[in-house]
Amino acid sequence: MYTLGYLLLAAALLGAVTTVVDSVLGTIQLSAIIKKIPIVGSNWGLIVAIAMCWYLKMAPASGWGMSFSDDWMTYTANGAIVMGMIPVKDAVISMVGKGLRA
Numbered sequence: 001m002y003t004l005g006y007l008l009l010a011a012a013l014l015g016a017v018t019t020v021v022d023s024v025l026g027t028i029q030l031s032a033i034i035k036k037i038p039i040v041g042s043n044w045g046l047i048v049a050i051a052m053c054w055y056l057k058m059a060p061a062s063g064w065g066m067s068f069s070d071d072w073m074t075y076t077a078n079g080a081i082v083m084g085m086i087p088v089k090d091a092v093i094s095m096v097g098k099g100l101r102a
Contacts, residue, residue, distance in 0.1 A: 003063030010060055010082045011089040018048050050079030058082070 025031040035041040052058070054075040061078050068074045 003060060006060050006063065007082065007085045008089050008092060010058060011085040014045075014049050014052060014082055014086065015089075017052050018045060021048055046079060046083050049083040050076055053078040053082060 022031060025034060034044065040047065059074055059078055061074075061081055066077070068077060
């Protein structure tokens with residue numbers, strides 16, 4: 001139960017971090033350049049999620065007993081999990097917004 005809450009909060013944090021990073025890149029006029037790079041541009045949200053997990057030393061997958069042999073694997077998997085939780089976070093917020101009567 002706590003792991004699900006942790007993942008939902010991490011997904012909400014990812015939304016804020018992505019907004020700030022995009023805003024800063026837009027201010028220094030690098031946003032359009034980064035979005036045009038073939039692989040980086042289409043996976044920008046995942047890259048930000050992995051960087052956020054690395055910087056904050058987040059490991060939500062450890063709540064399920066998942067462990068990896070290398071740090072890069074840990075941060076990549078956790079970034080992908082947090083990124084995948086964004087639709088779940090949106091559904092929970094929508095459900096709460098409707099007064100739990102969905």
